[in-house]
Amino acid sequence: MNAHLKMDKPDDRNRLDDMAQGLLGTAMDRPEGPLKVTGTATYAHEAHQPGMLHGVLVRATIARGTLDGVEAAAVEKMPGVRKVMWGDKFLRNPAQGTANKAPVQGSSEIYYIGQPVALVVADSFEAARHGAQSLELRMTAGTAVPDAKADGVAVERPEKKQSSMGDLKAAMQDAAFTVDQRYTTPGHNSAPMEPHSAIAWWDGDQLTLHASNQMLKYNVNEVADSLGIDPENVHLLAPYVGGGFGSKLGISPDAVAAALAAKELGVPVSVMLTRQQVFENVMRRSETAQDFQLAADKDGVLRGIGHTARVSQLPDESFAEPVTQATPFLYKGENRETHMEIVRVNQTCAGSVRAPGEAVGLTALEIAMDELAVATGIDPVELRKRNIPDRSPGEDKPFSSHKLAEALDDGAAIFGWADRKKGATDGEWLIGYGMSSAARVNMIGESHARVTLNPDGTLLIETDMTDIGTGTYAILTQIAGEMLGVPQDRIETRLGDSKLPKSAGSGGSWGASSAGSSVYMACEKLRQTIAAKLNCDEGDLTLKDGTATFANKQTPLTDLVGDAPMVVEGAIEPGKTQKDFRQATFGSFFCEVGVNSVTGEVRLRRMHGSFAAGRILNAKTARSQCLGGMTFGIGMALTEELIQDTRDGHLVNHDLAEYHIPVNADVPQLSVNFIAERDPYANPMQAKGIGELGICGAGAAIINAIYDATGVRVRDLPATMDKILPGLPDV
Amino acid sequence: MKPFDYIRADSTTHATRAAGQGANFIAGGTNLLDLMKLEVMAPHKLVDINRLDLHQITEVDGGLRIGALVSNSDLAADMTVRKQYPVLSEALLAGASGQLRNKATTGGNLLQRTRCYYFYDTAMPCNKREPGTGCQAMEGATRLHAILGTSDACIASHPSDMAVAMRLLDAVVEIESAGGAVRSVPLSEFYRLPGQTPHIETVLEPSDLIIAVTLPAPAKGAQTYRKVRDRASYAFAMVSVAARVQMDEGTITDAALAFGGIGSQPWRNPAVEKALIGQKPSPELFAKAADILLADAKPQKDNAFKVPLTRRTLIATLKELCGKDAA
Incomplete structure (x- = not known):
């Protein structure tokens, strides 16, 4: 049986509100939690195979040029080393999210310091790493563009990424109040706890990869295209992923290198990136x-918004940090200019990192709005x-649901x-106080799931x-349990296997809505099947604790299933409600900071976020997502910064000692509240994405609070002490 | 990591005999193992000294003798240290993380290497890592780097918090050489300026083993350790000030000041202290002290802020210790 929905019209039946199990929306513990906290969940690098060898990638040490050869023989003589490999199939950089095909490949052209150009395979990880560190590369240096901010750097302005409406110039001239400022944000790294890694083994022409990926449907095709094999022959397993934050949307160089080595050597091969390689090889968020x-008019109402953003990227990559994504819909203004500019640089590839677009774009907008508040004197x-x-206003579309005002008040x-x-x-x-709005676009991707109701x-x-x-x-456990009246302990959820029905994957805050809706669709069909057996309407059926109730008659589900399991594949795909309506999540941030009047050190003292993201599926995991987002916001505002040496573009602070994500002491008591919302245009669950909303604008609240405390307006993030010191009074 | 020999020493004599050129002692290993994994350091032999009997803190001649293997956590928690040398306890607790402090030792902490980004990247020239290759940090990314005691060959800073407090307290390092001779070197003479040989950081000879650090009897006055850093924990100092000031009837009768994060070694300048002693605290006096300290500062572009930051932090620290008389 199948159940397929194309989301062409709103579903405002809010069916999940009618269910009886009482599981959905609760703070149910994660079913896999015990495995994770006891260290028995098998992450990518932990599925060790018999006879497995270890590979370590070798980095290019020039910013541009060619790799003319490697001194393989010397390394292959080292104890434990089996093989040195390089060649046309090595990935220059990871695949972008939903790329569905191979990224730029090949060892011979070097585009940035840190590009993985060779692999050393050995009996142990230690021997492989020593071999990798010892391998001499024969390179010829070319001309690099190492610094995106250098004078005279070539700028691309893609036509599709420019838009104009009305007359902004006139609006600025006629305005009662204006803000006209430049804001800059540095590069960021996703910095997941689990480094990117893959274990590959072949059975004939069948490749199995145990990897750390976010979107298997696309990743299978990316692997197949990179290796030149049929996607049918690729089996990807990623049952547990130790953080993605965008960096595992597409496949990374470790996966292809492991597959190539396993093929060449005829045994399973594991390749794990070192922490430094995670920083150098995997996506950075571009600086902006x-x-x-x-x-604005005399009442502070916007008549015009101009937003021009410059980002950087490697040559031959189409992704550009979508900085202006929220600008068209967040605030009023009939006169608009929105422009994107791209600079090509010889640096680590830019890609999706923690809410691409709004994380940095909305943060800058919300600092600008604070400047407008100061200028107008309006709260x-x-x-x-x-x-x-x-x-x-920038898209001339209706909103599907809009709860910003409620979130601000709450x-x-x-x-x-x-x-x-x-x-x-x-x-x-x-002490200072600051606030900002939160917003993030909402969407779903095509997603399939199979739900089986067993005879037991x-x-x-x-x-x-x-x-x-x-x-x-x-x-997913909660959605199915709620729809079918089955308690948690009788539900098994299997994920992360590319042989299973294809989902949208995790990313862009769309995973829960997409995969969840496919499960919902399957369950709705199962409810109809059960109702038919009881000769009732599905709407009149109550399912709870394994029992079907209709017209005061109770029937155990086990009596209704029969001898064969009932199996339904449910599917959802985006339709007109996604194209014709602006779907978004909204929220607000409020915070209190302390700025040390002697040193300029900033410490957050407390922070609150109120968020509207449709139906909340799990109160605990949703809250955790928001806490994590707000913590990213603390990092963005105060400490996180990829530092590139402008002379050669190489990433200087490529470890967690010097790339400063917030530590516990930087994160005070945070609180989160959800605004009740059902968005019928989003999907049949009326739920929206919550994964990224917590970072979108969060940093601005902190920057605005620093201004409130000190009168120092930081427009160049992060707000490190050196930027605040000059504005502080003498000691 | 290059393959290496491993020897577990059962006595200090055994340890110093087993050591030598190209060998390293290993205690906590919190810095050394990271450096070995990156092949920034590649000793052919490790001499493990953890089984040696160097774990005691004992009171000696009114002072304190701290075994080289006393962990940072134990030292910070020691009641005598907390009462008599609070600046040391504060400095220790300002450094690293709880897990690292449990492993890191007193002797090892004195020998931790710089956090210069270029020192850690073997693809980059570095006079400290590979003498004669040049200094890539110069004109590069220098937020972490020193502004005092640098040379045209090296601008790396010393990262320790503990050593700054030790420097303030006039600590003396007890060193055993191969053959068993023990000598005492004041911390003021322990570190070497980089000059043209930044790879030689201390007066230790290849077989020399730090067996203890001794603190003289506690000096009078109020003590404090103030660390300024980019995040609230687990970050190296942009500047730190260890200070002790004794006041008598509105006059500074004794003062000691040591600095971290700004020097090529834990920094102390007697001229700064001399300018304070015998004077009545005032904003002008504190400004003068800062002027003396920073007169020879040679900042780079990224760390130029350390000059005003150090100045402000020093003045605020002196104000605090001199009390309300400081005006």
Whole structure:
């Protein structure tokens, strides 16, 4: 049986609200939690195979040029070393999210320092690493563009990424208040806890890869295309993924190198990136330079918005950090200029990192809005509320559902925004308060799942969807349990196997909505089948704790299934509701910071976020996602920065000691509240993505609070002490 | 990691005899193992000294003798240290993380290597790692780097917090050489300026083993350790100040100041202290002290902020220790 829905019209039946199990939306523990906390969940590098060898990638050490050869013989003589490999199939960089094909390949052309150009395979990881560190590369240096900010660097302005509406120049001239400023953000690394790794083995022409990936449906094709083999011959397994944050959307160089080596040597081969290689080989978020122009009337209502963003990327990569993504729909303004500029550089490939687009674009916009609030003297919450549009002004589309005003009011009330004290101090610390809006586009991707109701009343859910720490195992279990009235302990959810029905995968905050809807569709069909057996309408059927109730008559599910399992494949795909409506999640951030008046050190003291993301599927994992997003926001505002040496483009701080993600001491008490919302245009669950909303704009609240505390407006992130010191009073 | 021989020493004599050119002692290994994995350091032999009887803290002549293998955690928690040398406890707890402090030792901490990005990347020239190859940090990314005591061959900073407090406390390093001779070297003479030989960081000879660090009887006055850093924990100091000031009737009768994050070694300048002693605290006096300290500062583009940052941090620290009389 199949159940397929193309989301062409809203589903406002809110069917999940009618269910009886009481499992969905609760803070149910993750079913796989015990495996993870006892260290028995097998992550990519942990599925060791008999006779397995270890490979370590070798980095190019020039920014541009050619690899003319490698001194393989010397290394192959080293103890434990089996083979040195390089060649046309090595990935220059990871595949972009949903690329579905191989990225640029080949060892012979070098495009950046850190490009993985060769592999040393040995009996042990240690021997392989020593071999990799010893391998001499014969390289000829070419001319590199190492610095995106250098004078005279060539700038591309793709036609599709430019848009104009009305007359912004006139609006700026006529405005009662304007903001006209440049904001810059540095590069970021996803920095997942689990490094990218893959174990490959072949059975004839069948390749199995145990890897760390977010989107198996696409990843299978990327692997096959990279190796020049049929996708049917690729079996990908990624049952547990130790964090993705965008960096595992597409396949990374380790997977292809492992497959090539396993083929060549005829045994399983494991390739794991070192921490330094994760920084150098895997996607960076591009640095951005963003020019904002805001034109407001005397009441603070925007009449125009200009947003021009410059980002950088390797040659021959089409991805450009979508900095301006939220600008067309967040605030009013009939006069608009939105432009993207791309600079080609010889640096680590740029790609999706933690909410590409809004994370940096909205952060800059929300700092600009704070500047407008200061200029107009209007409370920043009120200013934002005055600028909430009825329709998406830059796209001329209606909103599917819009809860920004509610989120602003809710956040302000919970935080106590009205009670904040101007000019408060705590010893040496200057106290300040700041806020910002949150917004993130919402979408689904085509997704399939199989749900089996067994004769013993247990449920099996199967899809190639991944759980990258986000809680997929939990929410799919909850959706099916809720729809079919089956308790958690009778449900098994299998994920991360490319042989299972193909899902949208994890990424872009679409995983829960997409995979969840496919499970929902399958369950709805199962409910109809059960109802038919009881001769009732599906709507009149109550399913709870393994029992079907209709007209005061209770029947155990086990009596209804029969001898053969009932199996349904459910599917969802995006349709008109995605194209014709602006779907988005909204929220607000409020925070209190302390700025040390002597040193300029900034420490966050408390932070609150209120979010509207449709139906919340699991109260605990959704909250955790938001806490994580807000923590990313702390990092973006205060510490995180990829430092490139402008002379050769090489990444200087390529480890977690010097790339400063927030540590526990940087993260004070954070609170999260969800706004009740059902978005019928999103999907039949009325749920929207929650994975990335928590970072989108979060950093701006902190930057705005620093201004409130000190009068120092930081427009060049992160707000490290050196940028604040010059504006502090003498000691 | 290059293959290496491993020897577990059962006595200090055994340890020093087993050591020598190209060998390294290993205690906590919190820095050495990272450097070996990256092949920044590639000793052919490791002499494990963890079984040696160097774990005691004992009171000696009114002072304290700290065994070289006392962990940073144990030293920070020692009641005598907390009461008599609080600056040392504060400095230790400001460094690294709980897990690292459990492993890191007193002797090892004195010998930790710089965090210069270029020192850690074997594809980059570095006079400290490979003498004569040049300094790529110069004109490069230098946020972490020193502004005092540098040379045209090396601008690396010393990263330790503990050693800054030890420097303030006039610690003395007890060293046993091959053959069993023990000598004492004041910490003020232990480190060497980089000059043209930044790879030689201390006066230790290849077989020399630090067996203890001794602290003289506690000096009078209020002590504090202030560390300024980019994040609230697990970050190296942009600047740190270890300070001790004794006041008597509104006059500074004794003062000691040591600095981290800004020097090629834990930094102390007697002229700064001399300028303070015998004076009444005032903003002008503190400014003068900062002027003396920073007179020879040679910042790079990225770390130029350390000059005003050090100045402000020093002045605030002196204000705090001199009390409300400081005006």
